[in-house]
Amino acid sequence: MSTPERRDARWLLVAACALFAASALAAPPKATVSGAWIRLLPGDLPLAGYFTLHNNGTRPLKLTGATSPAFKRVQLHRSMTMHGMDEMKPIKAADAPAESTLTFAPGGYHLMMWRSRRLKPGMRIPVTLKFADGQHLKVEFTVKRPGQ
């Protein structure tokens, strides 16, 4: 038997759950980024960006892209060495499992970035990382010299 009080309590519970779900969706990803940098090259050659993404949440994150006002195009890429040959391929996404890190480092995963403005060593460039669930994470990348 459900009394009116019980029914009210149920509705309250449902409302609380909905609120909780909504706030979880709107909240920024439980992720942080460290060591974000871009290797500068001369002229207008495309550049590579690197970082470590720490997924502190209990859900996996899927990185699907990035944008930046300093770059007209940014793609996710991966370098691989197979049988002594170096190859570089665009990738659609990179996974950061729950409570683990995703590393973009020289010789592996990297952001491939086509410049839309002049960059200099020491500059800090905002880059927005985009995830499959619609969440965004704004990160500052430091521009470093080619020989870094």
Next chain:
Amino acid sequence: MTRSLRLIAVCSLAALALAACGSGKQHWNTNNITGVMPNLRFTLTDENGNTVHASDYRGKIKLMYFGYTHCPDICPLTLATVGRTLKQLGHKADKVRVLFVSVDPKRDTPDVLKTYTQAFGPRFLGLTGTQAQLKALTKRYRVSYSYQKPDKNGAYAVNHSAAIFVFGPKGKVRLLMNRTDGAAAMAQDLAQLESDTIQS
């Protein structure tokens, strides 16, 4: 077996053979390929637009690496590692030249190559050539290169060898290095090569 696998197999066998003969009392961190491949020989165009031959670099220890400038990750990583190697060598680096051979002559004009190599230091020189010249050189050292399909923006990646070939002052092939060997190991080998008594 791919050409690169054959290369590794030949080099490993040669290294074993040399060790078995007892001719190599020296310890090398990287692969000793002395005598396994032909002496350095090429006709290419340098970053100043001049036709050059391997003999133009006589007297210098030469590091030869195949790459392309529109390569934002692996190529700069390799050249930066070589740059750190030269820094560790100190004044001995004066005797070393790094020949960055672009296998993407369509985009890598001498001007592009010059500004690119200057970013890594004065001992880095950019070279490129016709497809025939590049094919001849890569074939001579049993490596290859190929072009990926351009994307909708016309950008394309180039597959290239990861190897760094090291030649003595007279053009004799000596070592096969890789960026993963690391600057310290590479510097140690180059220092040993420089004080080497073998006429190479």
